[in-house]
Amino acid sequence: MAEQVRALLHEQHIPEPKAWRFAQVPGEGVWGFSLPFFPIAAAEVRAKGLKMPVPQRAQELAQAAAERVRDLPGVQRVEAVRGYLNIYVDPHAYGRQVVDTVLAQGPNFGRAPRRGQRLMVEFSQPNTHKAFHVGHLRNVILGEAVCRILDAAGYEVVRANYLGDIGWHVIKWLWNYLTYHQGEEPPTEDKTTWISQLYIEANRRLKENPDLEPQVRALFHRWEARDPELLALWEKTRQWSIEGFEEIYRLLDVHFDRVYYESEMEEPGKALVEELIRRGIARDLRPNGPVIVPLDELLGLDKETYRTYVVLRSDGTSLYATKDLPLAIQKFREYPDLVQSIYVIDVRQSLYMKQIFKTLELMGYEWADRLYHLAYELVLLPANLIQEVQEVDLEAEAPAEAEGKPQAKAASSREGAVLLDQLFQEAHRRARAIVDEKNPSLPAATKDRVAWQVALGALKYSMLARENTRFFVFNWQQALDFNGNASPTIQYAHVRCASLLRKAGGAPEASVTPQHELHPAEVALISQLAAFPGVVLRAAAEYKPLHITNAAFALARAFNDFYDRCPVLAAEDPQVRDFRLRLVAATKQTLANALHLLGIEAPEVM
RNA sequence: GCCCCAGUAGCUCAACGGACAGAGCAGCGGCCUUCUAAGCCGUCGGUUGCAGGUUCGAAUCCUGCCUGGGGCACCA
Numbered sequence: 001m002a003e004q005v006r007a008l009l010h011e012q013h014i015p016e017p018k019a020w021r022f023a024q025v026p027g028e029g030v031w032g033f034s035l036p037f038f039p040i041a042a043a044e045v046r047a048k049g050l051k052m053p054v055p056q057r058a059q060e061l062a063q064a065a066a067e068r069v070r071d072l073p074g075v076q077r078v079e080a081v082r083g084y085l086n087i088y089v090d091p092h093a094y095g096r097q098v099v100d101t102v103l104a105q106g107p108n109f110g111r112a113p114r115r116g117q118r119l120m121v122e123f124s125q126p127n128t129h130k131a132f133h134v135g136h137l138r139n140v141i142l143g144e145a146v147c148r149i150l151d152a153a154g155y156e157v158v159r160a161n162y163l164g165d166i167g168w169h170v171i172k173w174l175w176n177y178l179t180y181h182q183g184e185e186p187p188t189e190d191k192t193t194w195i196s197q198l199y200i201e202a203n204r205r206l207k208e209n210p211d212l213e214p215q216v217r218a219l220f221h222r223w224e225a226r227d228p229e230l231l232a233l234w235e236k237t238r239q240w241s242i243e244g245f246e247e248i249y250r251l252l253d254v255h256f257d258r259v260y261y262e263s264e265m266e267e268p269g270k271a272l273v274e275e276l277i278r279r280g281i282a283r284d285l286r287p288n289g290p291v292i293v294p295l296d297e298l299l300g301l302d303k304e305t306y307r308t309y310v311v312l313r314s315d316g317t318s319l320y321a322t323k324d325l326p327l328a329i330q331k332f333r334e335y336p337d338l339v340q341s342i343y344v345i346d347v348r349q350s351l352y353m354k355q356i357f358k359t360l361e362l363m364g365y366e367w368a369d370r371l372y373h374l375a376y377e378l379v380l381l382p383a384n385l386i387q388e389v390q391e392v393d394l395e396a397e398a399p400a401e402a403e404g405k406p407q408a409k410a411a412s413s414r415e416g417a418v419l420l421d422q423l424f425q426e427a428h429r430r431a432r433a434i435v436d437e438k439n440p441s442l443p444a445a446t447k448d449r450v451a452w453q454v455a456l457g458a459l460k461y462s463m464l465a466r467e468n469t470r471f472f473v474f475n476w477q478q479a480l481d482f483n484g485n486a487s488p489t490i491q492y493a494h495v496r497c498a499s500l501l502r503k504a505g506g507a508p509e510a511s512v513t514p515q516h517e518l519h520p521a522e523v524a525l526i527s528q529l530a531a532f533p534g535v536v537l538r539a540a541a542e543y544k545p546l547h548i549t550n551a552a553f554a555l556a557r558a559f560n561d562f563y564d565r566c567p568v569l570a571a572e573d574p575q576v577r578d579f580r581l582r583l584v585a586a587t588k589q590t591l592a593n594a595l596h597l598l599g600i601e602a603p604e605v606m
Numbered sequence: 607g608c609c610c611c612a613g614u615a616g617c618u619c620a621a622c623g624g625a626c627a628g629a630g631c632a633g634c635g636g637c638c639u640u641c642u643a644a645g646c647c648g649u650c651g652g653u654u655g656c657a658g659g660u661u662c663g664a665a666u667c668c669u670g671c672c673u674g675g676g677g678c679a680c681c682a
Contacts, residue, residue, distance in 0.1 A: 036624055042662045054662030290680040304608050310679045320682055351677055484630040492644045500641055564646045
């Protein structure tokens with residue numbers, strides 16, 4: 001269709017507008033192409049020196065084009081309005097085509113052809129021997145959604161995790177365990193909470209009694225000396241942590257293809273630092289200073305840009321910075337064909353990430369320009385939760401906020417509060433209460449399952465339905481708001497579709513061309529379906545699940561509107577009924593596909 | 607001091623340089639003997655932080671400023 005119009009315009013020597021939009025024309029209940037003629041008009045006025053307002057010339061051009069396009073096959077109506085050429089296509093043929101496409105492609109609707117390109121997404125990156133809390137949740141949910149979206153956009157995605165399995169926090173935990181909990185085992189369920197309690201306890205003991213610190217330092221030396229007994233305990237307890245994480249990942253429906261360990265990067269990292277020094281990229285200031293990569297100096301930049309990258313402590317012990325270099329290299333060694341290596345990491349690490357990338361570039365790795373930092377903002381805790389946090393937050397410093405200032409505090413890794421288990425249980429409790437209220441006749445087991453689908457969906461959706469780089473202020477009410485622009489609205493639309501299809505015994509398999517005059521609600525719904533594949537590509541290109549949540553919500557709203565206005569089962573004309581049933585089936589499929597990209601389940605009943 | 611991000615309805619947020627800046631929540635008023643009311647409709651609500659600039663056209667791009675948050679050598 002677009003091709004035909006394009007060819008015709010070309011034939012008639014009418015310049016072709018640059019921006020092609022296939023969309024509903026504002027205010028109209030039908031759809032078509034919308035072409036603005038302003039750029040051409042502007043160019044013309046400039047070139048020929050016409051004394052004429054651009055909008056007027058645009059309108060003239062649009063009108064001229066309209067005359068030519070009018071008789072094309074498939075074109076139902078053409079109009080030139082305020083400089084736009086609107087070409088309306090035959091809604092019956094188009095409606096059938098959209099519905100047929102969705103139903104033919106099924107779960108693949110919205111999925112692009114395979115590109116034969118692989119990329120890696122590193123996300124989650126929890127520390128072992130520590131809590132996993134709401135602050136970590138956004139990372140996991142975002143990372144997983146981005147992976148699913150990239151996969152749908154045709155990439156082969158390698159999901160990578162990077163476990164912080166060593167460092168002072170681990171040593172502190174081990175010290176507390178050895179000294180006060182020798183021989184204890186975690187519970188079979190919710191290991192993470194147990195582990196995190198021991199960590200909080202370790203911090204409390206050390207804060208209350210700083211004299212104990214030499215014990216911890218002594219333990220660190222035993223670690224450095226690779227004391228076999230300590231190593232064995234470390235491995236065992238680390239495994240508990242990992243099992244705890246797996247519980248959470250299972251619940252969130254997240255998996256990883258490759259797990260890297262921080263502890264494995266320590267030796268290679270130190271070796272790399274030596275190489276950097278040898279090659280004159282790094283400067284060794286030991287023992288009076290650290291090993292640094294003076295990036296701005298090396299690049300001859302007068303203005304502070306990359307600043308100075310510290311790669312090794314003055315005492316020779318390693319930093320995160322030491323280990324991130326070999327990690328990046330290891331990834332490309334294993335997967336040389338990666339077209340991109342994405343790091344889902346807190347926006348505060350932006351400068352640090354740039355330093356890593358630049359250093360790798362200076363080292364001559366040709367893939368350095370394929371590294372990408374996907375930044376996201378923190379989850380904040382509002383004032384009413386801070387109190388709760390502080391009760392268990394014995395490591396963080398007391399907040400010194402002024403009176404009257406909006407109080408929000410980052411849910412940083414030091415804080416134990418709002419653990420995931422607590423959050424999930426509360427979410428489930430609330431969702432279950434609503435299921436009981438809305439649909440009391442469901443069997444208890446079904447109610448329970450639906451409550452999980454709704455609860456997790458609401459949490460995931462609330463974190464994805466905003467710009468990655470905007471703060472997410474956590475509060476129970478909003479995170480678990482089941483109305484409006486939230487996942488239950490979308491799930492509910494899916495349930496309504498399922499219900500209609502159940503009652504009808506499924507949708508007709510054969511293609512149906514609607515003969516009736518389509519209701520504006522039907523047109524709007526079909527438009528939403530047609531837009532979905534484009535939205536997926538855009539979400540992938542920008543790494544923004546937000547586009548998917550917006551599209552899913554718009555689709556759910558369009559469906560609810562349709563549901564309210566257009567009888568399906570009760571339609572008098574069997575052909576209308578058949579077409580609408582197929583439309584319902586297509587909507588159900590697209591809603592399910594969209595929810596899947598967000599990692600959210602689509603219930604059959606709720 | 608340098609750098610990054612944000613500032614849009616009372617609140618939380620959308621909006622590919624394009625048509626009248628849209629949703630949800632909260633408020634008010636309607637719609638369930640009829641396909642699940644977790645829904646739908648109506649209504650109220652805006653000088654898109656300020657001032658310039660570019661453009662036929664700016665919430666969007668550029669410059670400056672204001673406000674808030676964050677980052678800047680051995681934390682992770």
